[in-house]
Amino acid sequence: MRNQSSQTVPTITAFEQSPDRGQGLARDMPVRWALEEVGQPYDVRLISFNAMKEATHRALHPFGQISTYEEGGLALFESGAIVFHIAERHAGLLPQDANARARAITWMFAAIATVEPPVVQREAAMYLERDKTWYEERLPLVEDRIRSRLDDLANRLGDADWLDDGFSAGDLLMVQVLRRLSGSGILEQYPTLAAYVARGEARPAFKRAFDAQLAVFTGQVAG
Amino acid sequence: MRNQSSQTVPTITAFEQSPDRGQGLARDMPVRWALEEVGQPYDVRLISFNAMKEATHRALHPFGQISTYEEGGLALFESGAIVFHIAERHAGLLPQDANARARAITWMFAAIATVEPPVVQREAAMYLERDKTWYEERLPLVEDRIRSRLDDLANRLGDADWLDDGFSAGDLLMVQVLRRLSGSGILEQYPTLAAYVARGEARPAFKRAFDAQLAVFTGQVAG
Numbered sequence: 551m552r553n554q555s556s557q558t559v560p561t562i563t564a565f566e567q568s569p570d571r572g573q574g575l576a577r578d579m580p581v582r583w584a585l586e587e588v589g590q591p592y593d594v595r596l597i598s599f600n601a602m603k604e605a606t607h608r609a610l611h612p613f614g615q616i617s618t619y620e621e622g623g624l625a626l627f628e629s630g631a632i633v634f635h636i637a638e639r640h641a642g643l644l645p646q647d648a649n650a651r652a653r654a655i656t657w658m659f660a661a662i663a664t665v666e667p668p669v670v671q672r673e674a675a676m677y678l679e680r681d682k683t684w685y686e687e688r689l690p691l692v693e694d695r696i697r698s699r700l701d702d703l704a705n706r707l708g709d710a711d712w713l714d715d716g717f718s719a720g721d722l723l724m725v726q727v728l729r730r731l732s733g734s735g736i737l738e739q740y741p742t743l744a745a746y747v748a749r750g751e752a753r754p755a756f757k758r759a760f761d762a763q764l765a766v767f768t769g770q771v772a773g
Numbered sequence: 774m775r776n777q778s779s780q781t782v783p784t785i786t787a788f789e790q791s792p793d794r795g796q797g798l799a800r801d802m803p804v805r806w807a808l809e810e811v812g813q814p815y816d817v818r819l820i821s822f823n824a825m826k827e828a829t830h831r832a833l834h835p836f837g838q839i840s841t842y843e844e845g846g847l848a849l850f851e852s853g854a855i856v857f858h859i860a861e862r863h864a865g866l867l868p869q870d871a872n873a874r875a876r877a878i879t880w881m882f883a884a885i886a887t888v889e890p891p892v893v894q895r896e897a898a899m900y901l902e903r904d905k906t907w908y909e910e911r912l913p914l915v916e917d918r919i920r921s922r923l924d925d926l927a928n929r930l931g932d933a934d935w936l937d938d939g940f941s942a943g944d945l946l947m948v949q950v951l952r953r954l955s956g957s958g959i960l961e962q963y964p965t966l967a968a969y970v971a972r973g974e975a976r977p978a979f980k981r982a983f984d985a986q987l988a989v990f991t992g993q994v995a996g
Contacts, residue, residue: 612929613887613922624872631882635875649847652858659854662882664836667890678914684907691901699836706835 559591560621562632563610564766566596572767573732574760577629578617580726582759584633584719588640596766630662633719643719650715657713657720665703666727668695673730696736704740711749725750782814783844785855786833787989789819795990796955797983800852801840803949805985807856807942809978811863819989853885856942866942873938880936880943888926889950891918896953919959927963934972948973 562585564578578594585592601607603614610618611627619626619635626632634655637643644651672692679685703724707713712721728747731737737744750756785808787801801817808815824830826837833841834850842849842858849855857878860866867874895915902908926947930936935944951970954960960967973979 608925608928613883613925615887624875626875626879628879628882628886630886631875631879634878634882652847652849652854655857656849656851656854659851659857659885660836662886663851663853663889664838666886667893670890671894674918679911682907682911684905684911688902688905688907695897702831702836705831 558622559593560585560619561593561595562620563595563597563607563616563618564763565602565616566598566766568763568767572764574763575730575732576616576763579759579763580629580723581617581619581632581636582762583722583726583756584636584643586755586758587722587753588636588642590636590640594762594766630658630723633723634658637719643722645716645718653714654718654720657718658723661720661723661727665699665724666730668692668699669727669730672696672734693734693736696731697739700736700740700743704743707742707746709742711746717750717753721746721750781845782816783808783842784816784818785843786818786820786830786839786841787986788839789821789824789989791986791990795987797986798953798955799839799986802982802986803852803946804840804842804855804859805982806945806949806979807859807866809981810945810976811859811865813859813863817985817989853881853946856946857881860942866945868939868941876937877941877943880941881946884943884946884950888922888947889953891915891922892950892953895919895957916957916959919954920962923959923963923966927966930965930969932965934969940973940976944969944973 562578562581564582565576568576570576582592597607597616602611602616607618608614610620610625613627615627617627617629617632619632626635633643644654672689675685675689675692679688712718713724714720725747728737728743729751737747751760785801785804787805788799791799793799805815820830820839825834825839830841831837833843833848836850838850840850840852840855842855849858856866867877895912898908898912898915902911935941936947937943948970951960951966952974960970974983
């Protein structure tokens, strides 16, 4: 199904008001980035926090979140699944070689299943437990769990540019997970991982995606 | 690449000693289950907790965990990625129709990215924070986050047997996530989800996989 051209421009959903003030950490960002990498134009439907929890949106996304992806008769949710769908339908995000492709997909799952959970846990603590008596004492434990993952990730990356040969959807998701550590001071303890994130952010497709999501926040119309 | 027959029997890794006393919650279980669903024989290499953290195993699994998958010149890690690899190479775990296939893959990601994290968080609290002053007070907050996901999941499942038409790799991973709630009393509050898990556990392939992982713990040779 590679390189299958679509007659329909897909529509994705994004927050009407950016919860991260345009830092590009919301779940539309990896989807936008993937679409930009493969050169697929897309439409965006903005949605409010309230509307996201209502039945109309839940019919698209059972967990009442973003992003979603609609293309003709197909409706998908989960940013990882949407990135995979884009990667499978277009050239540029997964290697042609079957074994290299399977390894790139493995890194997609590793980003989501193994590296992201402790990173999101830290955010959950900061957003949901900041007023709790245990917050100060517990946060370092959560951050140690992040460092345990980053130790392993840095060891595997070594001095390579990307996780497995060329840039892939696995790198896209991993860079996006690591970007969530911005401002934590943790990523800075891993210079090779910080450089890896910088390589991702330097990609023209990343920049186009970032600018498009930022334009929603600043009120400037995306190009 | 469907129905491609392999000359090589794949080898997966599993714990030498079961941390869950054979309940089938370790990460080899979904891999075994997927292999059984598609009728692919496999070999198992048992590994100790110490060996799992050493360089030989980390060359296969950068995060020093199970499971891994080796087949000819291909080496994969991450149980979700391995299940997907099996599902892509064999008939039986993903629909043939392209849109239905994309939706089934979406449920694989939803199981891993959206439902599993709060479930594993509860385990992390129980294993790593039971001696902390905040344990008793914080656990209900974590369990509320699980219930929030299960509310949405139960709403979507409704009275259907599986998440999207026929049984798929998405159901396999979702059932396996929900099984981790065994003994928590939480799943029992969702009769339709408990029945969904029971349907998964009633599948002959599940039973074969469960018995095989149990045999490692009981010391009886798997059939």
